Amino acid sequence: MNAETSGIGVEAVTKIYPSDAGPIHALEAVDLRVKRGEFVVLLGPSGCGKTTLLRLMGGLLSPTNGDIRVSGRSLWRNGERDAAVSREMGMVFQDANLIPWYSIEKNIALPLQLRGINKSTRTEKAHELCDLVGISGFEKRWPRELSGGMRQRAAIARALSYDPNILLMDEPFGALDAMTRDSMNLELQRIWMTSGCTIVLVTHSIPEAVFLADRIILMTPRPGRIDRILDVNFERPRELDLSASVEFQEIAKNLRHRLEEIS
Amino acid sequence: MAGKKSWTWITTPLLTIAFFAAWKGYVYWFDVSPFILPAPEKVLIAVWHLLHEELIFNHIRVTMTETLVGFFFASVIGVGLGVLLGKVHWLEKALNPFIVATQVVPKIALVPLFIVWFGFGITSKVIIAAVLAFFPILTNTLLGIKSLDAGHRDVMASINASRWDTFRHLDLPSAMPYILTGMEVGIVLATIGAVVGEYLGGNEGLGFLAVDTMAAFEVDALFGVIILLTLLGFGLYACVVALRRVLTPWHESVQVHRPKDN
Numbered sequence: 010m011n012a013e014t015s016g017i018g019v020e021a022v023t024k025i026y027p028s029d030a031g032p033i034h035a036l037e038a039v040d041l042r043v044k045r046g047e048f049v050v051l052l053g054p055s056g057c058g059k060t061t062l063l064r065l066m067g068g069l070l071s072p073t074n075g076d077i078r079v080s081g082r083s084l085w086r087n088g089e090r091d092a093a094v095s096r097e098m099g100m101v102f103q104d105a106n107l108i109p110w111y112s113i114e115k116n117i118a119l120p121l122q123l124r125g126i127n128k129s130t131r132t133e134k135a136h137e138l139c140d141l142v143g144i145s146g147f148e149k150r151w152p153r154e155l156s157g158g159m160r161q162r163a164a165i166a167r168a169l170s171y172d173p174n175i176l177l178m179d180e181p182f183g184a185l186d187a188m189t190r191d192s193m194n195l196e197l198q199r200i201w202m203t204s205g206c207t208i209v210l211v212t213h214s215i216p217e218a219v220f221l222a223d224r225i226i227l228m229t230p231r232p233g234r235i236d237r238i239l240d241v242n243f244e245r246p247r248e249l250d251l252s253a254s255v256e257f258q259e260i261a262k263n264l265r266h267r268l269e270e271i272s
Numbered sequence: 273m274a275g276k277k278s279w280t281w282i283t284t285p286l287l288t289i290a291f292f293a294a295w296k297g298y299v300y301w302f303d304v305s306p307f308i309l310p311a312p313e314k315v316l317i318a319v320w321h322l323l324h325e326e327l328i329f330n331h332i333r334v335t336m337t338e339t340l341v342g343f344f345f346a347s348v349i350g351v352g353l354g355v356l357l358g359k360v361h362w363l364e365k366a367l368n369p370f371i372v373a374t375q376v377v378p379k380i381a382l383v384p385l386f387i388v389w390f391g392f393g394i395t396s397k398v399i400i401a402a403v404l405a406f407f408p409i410l411t412n413t414l415l416g417i418k419s420l421d422a423g424h425r426d427v428m429a430s431i432n433a434s435r436w437d438t439f440r441h442l443d444l445p446s447a448m449p450y451i452l453t454g455m456e457v458g459i460v461l462a463t464i465g466a467v468v469g470e471y472l473g474g475n476e477g478l479g480f481l482a483v484d485t486m487a488a489f490e491v492d493a494l495f496g497v498i499i500l501l502t503l504l505g506f507g508l509y510a511c512v513v514a515l516r517r518v519l520t521p522w523h524e525s526v527q528v529h530r531p532k533d534n
């Protein structure tokens with residue numbers, strides 16, 4: 010597969026939400042190419058269409074105009090989502106959205122269960138993943154017995170359970186305190202580096218964006234468009250101390266200024 | 273939770289004793305005619321005699337059968353239709369006026385009609401019980417199916433769950449607390465339906481026995497029948513409530529205990 014077709018291609022995508030107060034122009038002619046194995050962060054003021062763009066990539070929404078291509082294949086065909094394409098993707102939402110009537114282990118293994126994987130294999134996989142995201146020992150608990158951060162880890166484990174090539178994350182750490190957030194950022198970087206998957210992550214946090222991203226996509230609202238794209242070329246793996254460096258501060262400062270201008 | 277339980281273990285018997293004492297006191301001090309309100313010990317003796325009557329267990333069995341069969345049909349049809357209406361939006365819109373109309377009809381007023389239509393046997397009582405129990409089960413199921421969390425639906429879509437998988441893993445369990453609430457109301461109404469049906473026609477069941485003892489001015493026995501009916505209704509209700517623990521152990525309304533996995 011060549012670089013042109015692998016990854017995600019967003020081609021002249023427009024999204025208009027119908028509503029009682031007239032149509033809402035959420036995205037206007039957005040073009041974006043996410044390379045395979047890349048870590049892309051969507052950043053922008055509230056209401057600029059980040060969630061909309063991510064849900065379009067994940068196939069939870071269909072574009073009003075334009076096309077979404079994953080590994081060269083169109084995500085939508087005759088109004089139906091192409092399951093073979095969307096099977097490669099995992100999503101993590103702002104809320105963990107764990108299923109309350111299943112144990113943590115069963116939540117994590119649910120995608121495998123739907124794929125007909127046998128029980129011992131999927132239980133083993135769930136244990137591995139609990140270990141990976143740092144919640145081992147909580148496999149048999151109900152979701153409501155875990156803290157918010159632990160639930161979010163479980164949600165990430167669930168999205169990773171079927172080894173997706175593409176991970177789409179919508180403000181996954183938005184509800185976490187700063188310390189937990191830092192450690193989750195480190196862990197996410199590690200997971201991304203070991204698995205080699207492509208990640209598109211939405212965030213409101215400038216430091217988080219700079220710390221994690223290969224490229225930052227800055228978006229502007231009304232209607233949602235891409236304002237500019239920024240390469241971030243720090244070495245990997247990045248350490249938390251990086252955020253104290255001059256280069257890091259410089260990028261963050263520029264982003265903050267630009268964000269203040271557009272919002 | 274354990275503390276709360278041990279607390280009611282004391283208060284429930286105490287309140288029961290207080291109730292019977294007040295009853296006895298009222299009858300004794302105010303010299304109430306035994307045809308209006310017999311003394312509690314008379315009623316307990318009447319219950320004792322009732323339980324030694326030849327046909328009593330047949331009467332209990334008949335009332336219980338009518339109630340349970342009616343409740344069963346109400347549950348199956350109520351949950352089935354509730355799920356269907358909750359999932360098929362246009363059908364719910366089309367049928368909603370009729371559901372509301374049938375709900376406001378005082379169903380008890382239809383009981384004589386059912387007896388005319390379905391005879392004095394067990395069938396008419398089963399149908400009355402089912403009709404009364406049906407509506408709360410239907411409306412609660414519908415509410416449950418429609419209260420589905422949008423975030424959970426997104427999760428199921430993101431892992432490519434089929435419609436059936438989504439229903440099995442998400443819709444049904446998330447509606448279950450609502451369905452059980454409907455069933456709790458339903459079992460009580462089914463018991464009422466069966467007994468009212470027996471009042472009006474037939475020669476079997478505790479409802480028939482109540483009317484029969486009243487006609488013979490056996491007020492003690494009438495109170496005895498009422499107590500048996502209360503115990504029966506209570507037992508059936510307790511069974512449905514117990515289902516909650518079995519079916520929704522994850523819910524806040526049930527105390528914490530570990531899932532056994534699967």
Ligand SMILES: Nc1ncnc2c1ncn2[C@@H]1O[C@H](COP(=O)(O)OP(=O)(O)OP(=O)(O)O)[C@@H](O)[C@H]1O
Nearest residue numbers: 026027028033035054055056057058059060061062
């Ligand atoms: N389901 C919907 N129906 C109608 N309008 C919607 C819907 N979802 C989003 N919008 C509108 O589309 C625009 C973009 O919304 P979106 O949720 O994508 O923004 P966002 O960048 O994710 O914002 P935030 O950072 O606050 O999460 C907003 O103006 C919003 O009001």
Ligand SMILES: [Mg+2]
Nearest residue numbers: 059060061179
């Ligand atoms: Mg958003």
